[in-house]
Every structure is written in structure tokens, then in C-alpha cells.
Amino acid sequence: MAHLQSLSNDSWFHSIAFIPRRGCKYIGFCACLAFILLSLTWLRDIDKPIDKQTSTASSPPPQVPFKEFAFSSSDPESTLEDAGSIPNNSTVAFPPLPPPDDEEYVSLCLAIRDQPGDLNEFLAHYYYHHGIRRFYVMDDGSDPPLSYTPNFGVPPFAVPRSAVTFTYITRVPDRPQPFQHIIYADYCIKNFGERHTWMGFVDSDEFLEMRRETTLVDWLHQWENNDTVGALSVNWITHNSGGQLKRPQSDTRKGFGRCVVDLPKSNNAGDENSHVKSFAKTALFDGVNSVHYMRTADGSVSVGEKGDACGIKRPPTHDMWALHHYSVKSREQFLEKQQRGSPNNHHAAGEFWDRIEGADDYECPELAAYVP
Numbered sequence: 001m002a003h004l005q006s007l008s009n010d011s012w013f014h015s016i017a018f019i020p021r022r023g024c025k026y027i028g029f030c031a032c033l034a035f036i037l038l039s040l041t042w043l044r045d046i047d048k049p050i051d052k053q054t055s056t057a058s059s060p061p062p063q064v065p066f067k068e069f070a071f072s073s074s075d076p077e078s079t080l081e082d083a084g085s086i087p088n089n090s091t092v093a094f095p096p097l098p099p100p101d102d103e104e105y106v107s108l109c110l111a112i113r114d115q116p117g118d119l120n121e122f123l124a125h126y127y128y129h130h131g132i133r134r135f136y137v138m139d140d141g142s143d144p145p146l147s148y149t150p151n152f153g154v155p156p157f158a159v160p161r162s163a164v165t166f167t168y169i170t171r172v173p174d175r176p177q178p179f180q181h182i183i184y185a186d187y188c189i190k191n192f193g194e195r196h197t198w199m200g201f202v203d204s205d206e207f208l209e210m211r212r213e214t215t216l217v218d219w220l221h222q223w224e225n226n227d228t229v230g231a232l233s234v235n236w237i238t239h240n241s242g243g244q245l246k247r248p249q250s251d252t253r254k255g256f257g258r259c260v261v262d263l264p265k266s267n268n269a270g271d272e273n274s275h276v277k278s279f280a281k282t283a284l285f286d287g288v289n290s291v292h293y294m295r296t297a298d299g300s301v302s303v304g305e306k307g308d309a310c311g312i313k314r315p316p317t318h319d320m321w322a323l324h325h326y327s328v329k330s331r332e333q334f335l336e337k338q339q340r341g342s343p344n345n346h347h348a349a350g351e352f353w354d355r356i357e358g359a360d361d362y363e364c365p366e367l368a369a370y371v372p
């Protein structure tokens with residue numbers, strides 16, 4: 001106690017605070033001190049850009065990403081988000097960031113187990129590139145629980161913990177199946193649905209791309225008042241392994257840049273891309289038909305990007321948006337995925353690997369350029 005007290009009495013702050021009382025002879029000293037402090041502050045400001053790891057983007061990066069696009073940059077949060085690097089140390093987000101969905105107009109519901117690395121990239125992608133500000137992470141019995149992961153996203157592209165709501169679901173042997181449907185309906189919609197106009201149901205290996213300048217939030221707004229539409233469906237673009245046996249050094253979006261061609265009528269892997277995932281209007285949600293599409297109420301239907309009614313599948317088109325599905329990744333990761341299984345007790349079959357790897361493919365580098 002005594003020690004603490006004497007420390008605080010003699011502290012530099014204490015001395016400075018009392019200087020004015022000591023009269024005119026200290027005015028010169030005060031002026032001098034003020035000058036030194038100002039100089040120090042100025043020097044610190046000069047240092048700042050040097051701390052960052054690129055030399056090219058040293059002017060305040062916030063304006064840069066917005067200059068060629070119509071996105072509003074008035075939001076102070078989005079200006080902060082633009083400086084930084086994942087994973088090639090670029091300090092400028094690419095593509096330009098949409099405004100954050102601070103009203104939580106749309107949220108994402110995700111069932112996941114034991115994939116903290118995947119969750120990291122998933123959260124950063126949707127937080128920064130789609131403005132998502134509410135994630136419901138339904139942790140399907142991870143060990144350790146995913147909520148123990150200290151940080152998501154690499155600063156300054158960190159994902160605030162406040163944007164993520166974790167629910168831990170203990171695995172029990174005889175739980176009802178298909179359990180992922182229960183997660184969607186009873187955990188996500190029932191507990192949180194009414195807080196949002198839309199809820200998207202995607203997996204941690206699915207990354208959304210908006211292919212025009214329309215943002216996800218604007219796109220959903222366009223369908224909000226059409227009561228025929230209970231949910232919007234987005235087609236997969238299925239990525240293959242690109243011949244990689246081992247997990248790549250880079251993240252998933254940079255690591256796998258080849259995709260299976262669309263072949264809607266065929267029975268081979270091209271048919272993969274006919275599958276959709278959905279964003280449902282929570283007010284019209286009436287249950288889960290499959291992980292791909294929801295049952296919608298009051299005579300409403302699920303529609304694809306052309307306004308066409310659809311179910312699990314529709315002839316693949318990717319004009320407005322696309323859901324990049326990294327369904328196999330490298331051979332090593334595919335075998336891990338088989339081990340892990342899905343919440344529906346579904347285990348990816350070896351036949352699945354052969355089908356995806358055997359299909360015609362093409363280069364699809366769109367998401368590889370994304371920062372973060």
C-alpha cells in the first residue's frame with residue numbers, strides 16, 4: 001500500500017499536473033515540454049505507415065477500395081476494415097468492401113465440427129465481403145469447442161467476436177436424424193429467426209461470390225416484398241482438388257482454383273452445380289426439406305436467380321451470384337472430411353472423389369484474388 005502511494009505521488013504525471021502553480025519561471029519549461037510532446041506525436045504519426053508491411057499503400061488505404069465503386073464509404077467501421085493483409089500482406093481489401101449490414105438484415109446459420117481453420121476463413125470472407133454481422137455457429141460437438149478459438153481473421157481483418165453467436169451441441173449417440181435439419185429449424189430459426197429478415201444456410205466449405213456490383217444485402221432487398229418468394233436459391237460452383245494431395249499452404253480460396261463444368265442434364269459431376277443452397281425469409285420459413293432448400297409458408301416458393309421456382313436443384317446459372325463449393329479440397333483434406341462425417345451422419349464416399357476429379361474442369365480464379 002505505502003509503496004503504491006509513494007509511487008503515485010512521485011509520478012511524472014503528478015509533477016506535470018502541478019507545474020502551473022509554481023509561477024512564471026516555469027512557463028518557459030512548460031512551452032519546451034509542450035514542444036517536445038508535439039514533436040513526439042508527429043514522429044509517431046510518421047512511423048505508422050512503416051509499421052505496415054507494404055510500402056505501396058502507405059496513404060490511408062480506406063479510400064482506395066471505394067474509388068471505382070458506388071459503395072458508400074461514409075461508415076467509419078468500413079473504413080477501418082480496409083487496411084490490412086490476408087495472406088499476401090496486401091493492405092487493401094479486394095474486391096471493394098460492401099457496407100456492413102449493421103441492422104443484421106441477413107444472418108448465416110452454420111453447422112460445423114472441429115474445423116477452426118475453415119471457420120476462420122469462412123467468417124472473414126462473409127464478414128468483410130458480404131457485410132454479414134451475425135453468424136450462428138452451431139458447434140456440432142467440437143473438441144475443443146470452436147468458441148475456445150482465441151481469434152478469427154488476421155488483424156486488421158479480424159472478425160469481432162460480437163458478430164458470432166456460438167451454440168455448443170453435445171453429441172449423443174441416438175440423436176434424431178437428419179440432425180442438420182434440426183439444427184437449422186430448432187436451433188437457428190426458432191431461437192434467432194425473428195431477429196433477421198433473411199437467414200442463409202451454408203457450410204464452412206461454401207463461399208459466396210456476388211458477380212455484379214449488387215451486394216448480397218441489396219440483392220435480398222430486391223426480393224423482400226415479393227410474397228411469392230419464400231427463399232432465394234444460389235447454385236454451386238464445385239471446385240476440385242487441382243490434383244493436390246496435401247493441404248495447400250494458402251487458404252482454401254487461394255488453394256483451389258479449378259472448377260467442374262456445368263452439365264445440368266448429365267449424370268456426371270457436372271450435375272453437382274445444379275445443386276443450390278438457400279437464403280430463406282425467416283417470416284415464411286416452414287421447415288427444412290433438405291440442407292439445400294427450405295419449406296416455405298403461405299404458398300410461397302424458393303426461386304433461383306432468374307425468379308424460377310426450384311427445389312434441391314435448378315439448371316445452373318451463375319450470373320448474379322455463385323456459391324463456390326470446395327467439396328473435396330486436397331486428397332488429405334478429403335480423407336479427413338470422410339473421418340469427420342456430417343451432422344447428418346453422412347460420410348463422403350470414395351466414389352464422390354472419383355466423380356469430381358474425373359469431370360471436365362476449367363480455371364476459376366475468382367475468389368483466389370480476395371483479400372482478406
Ligand SMILES: *[C@@H]1O[C@H](CO)[C@@H](O)[C@H](O)[C@H]1NC(C)=O
Binds near residue numbers: 053088089
Ligand atoms: C508477409 O508477412 C509475413 C509476416 O510478417 C512474412 O513472413 C512474409 O514473408 C510476408 N509475405 C510477403 C509476400 O510479403
Ligand SMILES: *[C@@H]1O[C@H](CO)[C@@H](O)[C@H](O)[C@H]1NC(C)=O
Binds near residue numbers: 227229303307
Ligand atoms: C415475384 O416473384 C415471382 C417469382 O419470380 C414473379 O413471377 C413475380 O412476377 C414477382 N412479382 C412481382 C410483383 O415482382
Ligand SMILES: *[C@@H]1O[C@H](CO)[C@@H](O)[C@H](O)[C@H]1NC(C)=O
Binds near residue numbers: 094370371
Ligand atoms: C496479393 O493480393 C492482391 C489482391 O488480391 C493481388 O492483386 C496480388 O497479386 C497478390 N500478390 C501476391 C504476391 O500474391
